[in-house]
Amino acid sequence: MGSSFGQQFRIATWGESHGGGVGVTIDGCPAGMELSEADIQPDLDRRRPGQSRVTTPRDEADRCEILSGVFEGRTLGTSIAILVRNQDQRSSAYEDFKHIYRPGHADYTYQAKYGYRTWQGGGRASAREAIGRVAAGAVAKKILAEKFGTRIVGWVQQVHTIAAETGWEGVTPEAVEANMVRCPDPATAERMIERIDQARNEGDSVGGIVRCVAENVPPGLGDPVFDKLDADIAKAMMSIPACKGVEIGDGFSSIALTGKEHNDAFYMEGDRVRTRTNHAGGILGGISDGEPVRVSCAFKPTATIAHPQESVDDQGNAVTLKAKGRHDPCVLPRAVPIVESMLALVLADHWLRQAAYRMGE
Amino acid sequence: MGSSFGQQFRIATWGESHGGGVGVTIDGCPAGMELSEADIQPDLDRRRPGQSRVTTPRDEADRCEILSGVFEGRTLGTSIAILVRNQDQRSSAYEDFKHIYRPGHADYTYQAKYGYRTWQGGGRASAREAIGRVAAGAVAKKILAEKFGTRIVGWVQQVHTIAAETGWEGVTPEAVEANMVRCPDPATAERMIERIDQARNEGDSVGGIVRCVAENVPPGLGDPVFDKLDADIAKAMMSIPACKGVEIGDGFSSIALTGKEHNDAFYMEGDRVRTRTNHAGGILGGISDGEPVRVSCAFKPTATIAHPQESVDDQGNAVTLKAKGRHDPCVLPRAVPIVESMLALVLADHWLRQAAYRMGE
Amino acid sequence: MGSSFGQQFRIATWGESHGGGVGVTIDGCPAGMELSEADIQPDLDRRRPGQSRVTTPRDEADRCEILSGVFEGRTLGTSIAILVRNQDQRSSAYEDFKHIYRPGHADYTYQAKYGYRTWQGGGRASAREAIGRVAAGAVAKKILAEKFGTRIVGWVQQVHTIAAETGWEGVTPEAVEANMVRCPDPATAERMIERIDQARNEGDSVGGIVRCVAENVPPGLGDPVFDKLDADIAKAMMSIPACKGVEIGDGFSSIALTGKEHNDAFYMEGDRVRTRTNHAGGILGGISDGEPVRVSCAFKPTATIAHPQESVDDQGNAVTLKAKGRHDPCVLPRAVPIVESMLALVLADHWLRQAAYRMGE
């Protein structure tokens, strides 16, 4: 279980890194929207390994095919199924770890949960699982952009100890895509790339922070109590492999402020209620207030490294694990479209859920 | 919607701060467990306002009544309904803000969502909503303790800029309850209390960090992909009012490490797979690995302060808001049982969900 | 589990016949609707035992209390909790069956499921569970009436072999309530009452058919594939204790027709698409077509009878069961408001779910 996300804009991903393919179904996409593979492929290309030297060298074409839910170029309102075939399945690369629990990976916990697992490429814990998220996220982005002019942009804010000067405002997709590390601060981007190169050369890996902002979000999205907008965002982000922390707005930094400093004062801008500051990250009481939604995600350093590591095998023997071949020393740049997608999915879901709330009027 | 949480151990809370009462139903609690109000009341008392001078002066008895699901002292396996009647409803205290959106509160966003709201005590955004969480959490804690000897303990790690020296290990409930701020580091606790007193005197408020650890968690809990154990924990915590950030294990601090430093090496302890370190916070690939589960939550400074604040009313007029009476300058101590409860709820839910996974064997 | 119903207008019932009370929470009722106990009590009174001599002699006041979700007489959009306290708990009446599985009852199956059960009044299988359904159904009826002028009326069509002449059209609540058996055909009603009296005198029981129609249902309600409107209605009805069969429109009788005879021809009535006949019962492809929704439910004869019956006890001994005291020989009249409620709940839920479908326009 656990392969579906959302309630009214509901996605379900499937597929392992090795097997026939990976994919997603989207149930609840409104009818009548223009949609084709061309809306989806660009984000898949941003997630794809092999797009630059700072990512994994595996080259996967990841061409998507819409199998259902679209007729004559418009959505039918029924399930949209999207398929991406697997390629480049070098299962032999994993043969040596067949019986070994790789530290930092899900090998042991899958075995503990299921009593059976695929040793090929991590199964559902594979990074390829995110293809379904990104494909569905592209659809969610499109809906939100058309309905509200919502702009969702994510970027790499920090790699290891190297943090960008970038603030929350004014980040453009162009600035993000201008370099291979997806940091809109060009000078810092250069240093990040150097740091990643260093990690690769040392057989090591680094983590960092991805930030994401959604502008033009209508007020009123999010449910009270458990399905708060920020709660669902936190879940969405923490469900991305390697994510270990999530903040909304000022997050942990809000602690340094007192209530007087932190409360965002209300004022009127024409007939629209606005706040002077946005410490809250666009969400009050779990419901969007119309200000930009701001999210930060901490990603741990990638688990796959080229160093020998102490571990055990599935028979309970102590072993030393040594990875072979090249590794991906930093997933941050490829995580950016995934973070954007998850934010878009939560917003689209809550927008559609909101539809029912005002029916009493 | 959004008032229910969990899938197999599923709770639904209801109730506003003003009205007949607040409560919770628990659907999915296994049959045959001993249960009475005495298992629940102690945690409600820890959440209750008025228990010490660092919390809100409102004195609420919060006596719980189990209305269903228990027969002759044992659970029936059917829905357990728990009711706490409201008292001390001084709605006049809110009369002045009837038409004003309080900064940092959910007044405006509720209005934006529903087009109608109660101006008495925040409605569902009231702190009293947590009564249902804590009551259900007490049941979840009891199950986990009986089944696995699971111990869940939370504490206040930081208030404003004052951080405890407390590490992740060895914190006891006794040390936590030894002082009114629920910080197991007595010297820091004193300074925290002073800081809270200062905030009260200044009409201001402070936030901080609550930490929580669960020991003796069986491996295998958590679903791959979206319903990861850490993802559900993140949602659970972020759904607590005023929570703005969540970390699992090292969280944002993991960024300072490289993969070589961060990966937790596996070793055998008898026939049990263990890890040498626990940077991951007991969760790998979204599934528990048997090590202690570690969570940190950032709480923003309380929104209610005694300072005049810029705001608007529901007619779009600029107004200055000035709170009356005493306020609660720091919710951290009372948030501790809520954080513990949410962690217990997620673990109990995933334990019961896990039941179905190994049926194929 | 299994105590909740609906997705967007979601109810959860709780409570056993013996214990503190029974109740329901409604999550998803739109905000701003006028609502008070006076909207709910009349249907509870129609379900209540002791209202006439053809029902069980137990006299239960069943006064409802709205505990949350309503402020100044209007719904808040948040969970509405409704409580009915238990009274008249003569557990001694059940003492003799403490260890015996009553034929036709759920004693054995609850024991098989939970390994523990209450022997007092059937636990969740008690007829009192329906109080929550009827209370929530009254709210759903009110919404639908206000929004669409929807009229939902149910009646007893058949008792044992005595069938009313009543057709699908023109049945009024007044005609239904004009006699204690709730059959709008007065002559047949007399014969039904005689048949029920006879069953009581013989210590036996009888079943029958309840019909229900909803007029002024907007077209477009119901989801394709699994959550079809008729599928959800079938589930709703079959979840009522003692219901063993459900039909939509002509149901089993449609078999006697050929396609040429059964297809309902479309025509225009002004700008509204209508059908000449309504064999389909207002639902095509699982979606309402705007014609009256028609449902028939078969109820088996009541399981509690005064005759000695062969059975076993929970130790596996053969026993002879003999009921004491008076019994309820026919549940049909009291089932009428339950059937109406379940139909209203399904329609209200699908109406709110439908809200999201046209958002793409």
Added chain:
Amino acid sequence: MGSSFGQQFRIATWGESHGGGVGVTIDGCPAGMELSEADIQPDLDRRRPGQSRVTTPRDEADRCEILSGVFEGRTLGTSIAILVRNQDQRSSAYEDFKHIYRPGHADYTYQAKYGYRTWQGGGRASAREAIGRVAAGAVAKKILAEKFGTRIVGWVQQVHTIAAETGWEGVTPEAVEANMVRCPDPATAERMIERIDQARNEGDSVGGIVRCVAENVPPGLGDPVFDKLDADIAKAMMSIPACKGVEIGDGFSSIALTGKEHNDAFYMEGDRVRTRTNHAGGILGGISDGEPVRVSCAFKPTATIAHPQESVDDQGNAVTLKAKGRHDPCVLPRAVPIVESMLALVLADHWLRQAAYRMGE
């Protein structure tokens, strides 16, 4: 929405009759089970059109491909995705009805719901949607057979007014498959085939009754209150296109009995609780009692006929519809594997849900 079914053994179907294909994902299938396409294809072949002269002449190969969730021939416990490509898409056959609402079909209601629809082959209302159900049902059947020796067999009990003599016991798959109408009573089968041939020759269609029984069902499956086993079965069956009525056990016939006659007496068979009769159809209080589960489904006559019919187009004009080409005068034989599949899906789901119930012991 509405494209998924089940909670713990959860399936989601997707696909229209025209487009890339149809398929299903199964989330929650236990790990470690042997599974391949060969387990699924036989039931798909039984559903396939063109298998005999009494079904539609369209010949569809319907070869299935398992895309995920299986590794080295065994299930991983993660989502199983199954794909069947579309072929034989003669959209021109539908071109004439592009703007016409076909009586008895979902054309008008889809338009009312979505405001946009595919005119090719009925979209999600196409009979091809059942491919996903049957594929998933084959997996559910396999689990149940391996775990409990559960045998599920369905058959055609009645076609138009021609009813088989077949009782509930002793029906074998071999007897069912021995003739093209899937009626285990060979003499009646001949007459049914004649009746279907007659309907085809007259350009008309006929409906009937499919029965299905599950033997070796463990007691304890089904949840109290709303998710009763019979309630979920009723929903499952009523969600099959053209199904208009569902009965459990004696169903509507139970009305002819009194309580004394209908109650199934308990007795011990060794250490197993049995009932002397099975009027209840293996379910008491919504929970299986270990006796065979018995279900009857009424199917209306097929909507597609060759006669001219009165209708309207999507501009509100009166039109006369005349179907072209050959039609399928009776869906009953092909509905048999679908009915079996839905019963298997409900049972597998409740078996896995039941796993959590006894955890308290």
